[in-house]
Amino acid sequence: MTPTQTNIVLSAESLSKVYGEGPLRVEALKPKSFTARAGEVVAILGPSGSGKSTLLTILGLINPPTTGSLRIGPTQVIENGRAVANLDQQRRQQIGFVFQRSNLIPFLNAEENVRLALELDDVPPAQSRTRARTILESLGLGKRLHALPSRLSGGEAQRVAIARALIHKPAIVLADEPTASLDSHRGRQVMELFREAAHAQGAAVLVVTHDHRTLDLVDRILEMEDGVLTEKAYAAPGETSHA
Amino acid sequence: MMDLAVRDIRHDLGRFVLTAVGLGMLLSVVLAMTGIYNGMVVDATVVPDSLGADLWVVQRDSQGPFAESSRVPQRLAERLRAIPGVARTRSYVAFNVQQTTPEGVTRRFMAAGLSWPDDHGDMLPLAQGRALRAPHYELVADASLNLPLGSQFKIGRDAYSVVGVTRGMVSSSGDPMLFVSIADALKIQNDLANEAMRIETEARIGRVKRSSFGRDPASLERAAQSQLPALAPPPVSAVLLDLEPGQDVESVRERLSHWPDITVYTTDEQRALLVRGVIDRARRQIGLFRSLLVIISAIVMGLIVYTMTLDKMHSLALLKLLGARRIVILRLIIEEALLLGLLSFVVALLIGEFMFDLFPRRVLVGDADRLALALVVAGISVAAGVVGLRKALSADPNQVLAS
Numbered sequence: 001m002t003p004t005q006t007n008i009v010l011s012a013e014s015l016s017k018v019y020g021e022g023p024l025r026v027e028a029l030k031p032k033s034f035t036a037r038a039g040e041v042v043a044i045l046g047p048s049g050s051g052k053s054t055l056l057t058i059l060g061l062i063n064p065p066t067t068g069s070l071r072i073g074p075t076q077v078i079e080n081g082r083a084v085a086n087l088d089q090q091r092r093q094q095i096g097f098v099f100q101r102s103n104l105i106p107f108l109n110a111e112e113n114v115r116l117a118l119e120l121d122d123v124p125p126a127q128s129r130t131r132a133r134t135i136l137e138s139l140g141l142g143k144r145l146h147a148l149p150s151r152l153s154g155g156e157a158q159r160v161a162i163a164r165a166l167i168h169k170p171a172i173v174l175a176d177e178p179t180a181s182l183d184s185h186r187g188r189q190v191m192e193l194f195r196e197a198a199h200a201q202g203a204a205v206l207v208v209t210h211d212h213r214t215l216d217l218v219d220r221i222l223e224m225e226d227g228v229l230t231e232k233a234y235a236a237p238g239e240t241s242h243a
Numbered sequence: 244m245m246d247l248a249v250r251d252i253r254h255d256l257g258r259f260v261l262t263a264v265g266l267g268m269l270l271s272v273v274l275a276m277t278g279i280y281n282g283m284v285v286d287a288t289v290v291p292d293s294l295g296a297d298l299w300v301v302q303r304d305s306q307g308p309f310a311e312s313s314r315v316p317q318r319l320a321e322r323l324r325a326i327p328g329v330a331r332t333r334s335y336v337a338f339n340v341q342q343t344t345p346e347g348v349t350r351r352f353m354a355a356g357l358s359w360p361d362d363h364g365d366m367l368p369l370a371q372g373r374a375l376r377a378p379h380y381e382l383v384a385d386a387s388l389n390l391p392l393g394s395q396f397k398i399g400r401d402a403y404s405v406v407g408v409t410r411g412m413v414s415s416s417g418d419p420m421l422f423v424s425i426a427d428a429l430k431i432q433n434d435l436a437n438e439a440m441r442i443e444t445e446a447r448i449g450r451v452k453r454s455s456f457g458r459d460p461a462s463l464e465r466a467a468q469s470q471l472p473a474l475a476p477p478p479v480s481a482v483l484l485d486l487e488p489g490q491d492v493e494s495v496r497e498r499l500s501h502w503p504d505i506t507v508y509t510t511d512e513q514r515a516l517l518v519r520g521v522i523d524r525a526r527r528q529i530g531l532f533r534s535l536l537v538i539i540s541a542i543v544m545g546l547i548v549y550t551m552t553l554d555k556m557h558s559l560a561l562l563k564l565l566g567a568r569r570i571v572i573l574r575l576i577i578e579e580a581l582l583l584g585l586l587s588f589v590v591a592l593l594i595g596e597f598m599f600d601l602f603p604r605r606v607l608v609g610d611a612d613r614l615a616l617a618l619v620v621a622g623i624s625v626a627a628g629v630v631g632l633r634k635a636l637s638a639d640p641n642q643v644l645a646s
């Protein structure tokens with residue numbers, strides 16, 4: 001295997017999604033193959049309704065694709081539109097999620113929200129607690145460990161969500177407009193965090209965003225238009241060769 | 244795995260506790276119904292139980308003296324005493340009295356005659372004072388009649404001094420019992436009957452006066468003098484037989500089976516007549532009411548757990564998105580339902596502990612009743628949890644993205 005192939009943590013083959021039938025039929029994602037490598041931050045751009053979230057829910061194993069195959073990390077997850085692995089387990093172990101808001105469970109404090117990602121996969125509490133503290137402290141939230149989400153600012157909440165998305169060292173991190181509810185300064189911080197985490201953990205981060213001000217921080221841009229996904233340009237290609 | 248249910252409850256503890264208190268009150272009514280039922284059975288049989296006779300001799304084909312009225316001649320006791328194996332006979336008379344005091348307070352009680360001189364009421368469960376010591380003008384009353392020890396109490400034409408106070412001695416309908424010597428009891432019965440007759444006679448004279456006969460002195464005379472035929476000597480309600488030690492009950496009973504005009508019951512049979520006869524309707528009524536309350540509690544609990552689940556749909560969707568196994572969601576919902584049930588149950592027990600003594604009639608709750616309620620609550624909780632779980636499992640991770 002070539003070094004490029006070993007780096008691939010996400011591999012999609014002719015992935016497509018059709019909603020509805022007859023006159024209600026919407027081709028939300030036209031068949032498309034693409035890959036993402038460890039350490040990459042990939043931005044997904046596109047107008048509203050173009051199918052960005054659809055793509056993310058398929059990659060996140062929330063919705064099944066109509067056709068296509070999908071490999072995440074070392075595991076073949078979907079084969080010709082059918083699940084061939086335990087999707088819950090794959091989500092627990094290989095995928096991290098961050099959304100625009102409401103990422104956190106309101107009755108769990110910051111630390112518990114982060115620990116949850118580990119404990120759902122049977123990591124013992126003692127260990128999950130230490131790891132959650134370490135990552136939250138590294139994100140500057142050492143003093144907010146016991147704060148409930150309702151007590152966190154938007155930026156703090158988003159950093160907790162990022163901590164939760166990263167703590168189990170997933171192969172891919174999927175983020176749907178994670179900076180939309182933040183001001184440009186905080187939005188930039190979040191993108192920088194993704195960038196650092198991608199490099200440090202060897203994960204591919206796929207970010208749906210409308211925020212063009214942060215595009216200088218991404219490695220690749222995929223553009224979505226009416227369900228058609230196209231590679232736009234490599235931004236600062238040198239950044240990807242971190243190994 | 245951290246305990247999600249406990250954390251969710253802690254997050255809105257006030258609401259959870261308030262809900263449990265409300266549900267607990269409902270469950271305490273279920274418990275009260277059980278206690279009232281038990282109390283009724285004990286109340287119904289407390290008098291025959293404490294009189295503790297081996298056999299009860301009553302009027303033929305009557306279920307008396309408690310379940311039905313019964314009259315046997317006073318001399319029956321003497322004849323029964325001659326039966327071999329009978330150690331002691333006691334005549335027993337009991338009747339309901341309702342009095343209205345000058346202040347307008349209505350008092351209802353059951354007066355019973357103790358077979359003086361054989362029976363002074365020593366077997367009565369005295370809380371204060373003593374049993375009867377004189378053949379006349381002394382009484383032992385139940386505490387629920389609120390007669391202070393040493394006070395005087397007028398029944399019929401005479402005043403009686405309160406020498407003893409019992410606790411929990413009530414008739415099968417829950418009225419307080421009052422014990423006097425049998426001679427006094429018969430006199431009271433006679434006085435009250437005469438009083439009733441006097442009122443009846445006055446009414447009759449009034450009717451004659453208002454009618455055209457009122458102008459005829461002779462018919463007035465007849466109206467005034469006519470009386471109900473006198474019954475003498477007055478009958479008693481029953482005769483209690485105490486047998487000699489080791490004496491077989493059935494053989495005495497066999498001997499009495501040829502006697503005309505009487506029916507014989509053991510104390511157990513008297514109890515059965517009371518429980519199955521006198522309080523049967525009330526018992527079934529309470530049983531039905533209790534079943535209804537259990538069903539209502541189940542519906543209320545189902546709704547509460549369902550609402551609690553609805554409030555958590557976003558968190559549940561998020562949990563699913565993060566790859567939570569079904570068991571995690573199941574545990575969250577079922578554990579909350581069980582904790583709600585447990586707290587409600589504890590509230591119900593506490594209410595029972597502090598409130599049931601304030602009820603006007605006996606409320607008796609035993610460990611078996613508490614255990615039964617615990618099992619019912621556990622069942623309801625699980626059923627409610629299943630209702631919530633069905634909703635919880637329908638949580639869609641797509642909702643997290645949509646929000």
Ligand SMILES: Nc1ncnc2c1ncn2[C@@H]1O[C@H](COP(=O)(O)OP(=O)(O)OP(=O)(O)O)[C@@H](O)[C@H]1O
Binds near residue numbers: 026028054055
């Ligand atoms: N569950 C669904 N059933 C039917 N059609 C759907 C469903 N979800 C999305 N669509 C349709 O698929 C298309 C793509 O939707 P999607 O949500 O992926 O767009 P998007 O790029 O994320 O838009 P936005 O920028 O507004 O979030 C739209 O036409 C949408 O109406």
Ligand SMILES: [Mg+2]
Binds near residue numbers: 053054176
């Ligand atoms: Mg979208």
